[in-house]
Amino acid sequence: MKCRRCIMADKNLLFSGPMVRALLDGRKTQTRRVLKLPTKTHNDGPIYEHPKMGGWAAGTIGGKGCYLDPAKTIPAPERTCIWHQTTGTTMLPSYAPGDRLWVREAFSYDSLDVDREGVLPPWYWADGNPSSGDFTRPKPSIHMPRWASRLTLIVTDVRVQRLQEINEADAVAEGIEGDGQGAWRCYLPEPKNQTHWSCPRESFRTLWDSLNAKRGYGWDVNPWVCAVTFTVHRMNIDQMEAA
Structure with a gap:
């Protein structure tokens, strides 16, 4: 089977204020993101579960003996995946080792810089309220442009x-906070x-639910997730190669 996604990529990733601070403090080196499982097979058929075969399970795809081209000249790297044990449907996570993730966070432009990209540095609200300057209202992290990102994660x-x-x-x-x-x-x-809490898992449970329960993916639902480990670099993604 060919791996649909095997080339290292640049992607963006949204973080809340507390998690941005955890990245800056060096406390956060992992993030978990919900896997939105397909509702149909690769042939557009229904996903169903045979009682003797089972449903979704973690697995791998590619690796030894697998290639990306018919001539078998380009080896397919082994990738973590999730696959359905009844239908054979396979899905790759959105992230892979080597990917570069630029962090999006809540920010503001200085009012003098609204129409001039990058002339003045933005304010990052994870750092608290600005002590000076005339900054616009906080903009949600989803609106942060690539040039304004100050953190890059290497998967x-x-x-x-x-x-x-x-x-x-x-x-x-x-990145949970300890006392x-x-x-x-x-x-x-x-x-x-x-x-x-005395148990880190219980602390993480409350962190997870504070971010995901209202979306229908709370701890008790126990969703499938992609667990991403990374290194943190305090620079814009486009400054990485120049550094």
Whole structure:
């Protein structure tokens, strides 16, 4: 089977203010994104599950003996994927090792620079409120242009898993905040006004639900996710090669 996506790519990735701060602090080296599974097979047929065969599962595609061209001159790299055990439908995650991801975050232009791309640096709201300057209202991260991005992530590993498979080390790598005494921040209102958890996974659960529960992908749903590991570079993606 040919790998549909095997060339390293530049992509953008949206982050909330707390997660941008975690990137800047060096606390965040992983992110998990929901995998939106196909509803039809490659032949446009229905996705159905045979009780003796099963449904979606993590797997790999490509690798030894696989090629990208009929002449078998271009080896297909092994890639993590998710595949359906009944229909054989296979889907690759949106990210692969070697990809460069430029971070999008909430920002503002200086009012003097609205129509002049990059003449003055934007304000990044993850850094707090500006102490000077005449900045416009915060613009959502989805509107950040490539030139304004200040962080670039280089993907080093990609895994496919169910959300609740995350372990404690990975939960910490997601950038949850610790208090330095073995407790971890609670990101949602909890019973009895709990503000911290002793377990990193519980802290991550509240972080995840604060961002994804309203979208229908809460912790209890246990969606399939793409777990991306990366290195953080404090520079614009287009400055990477020049550095």
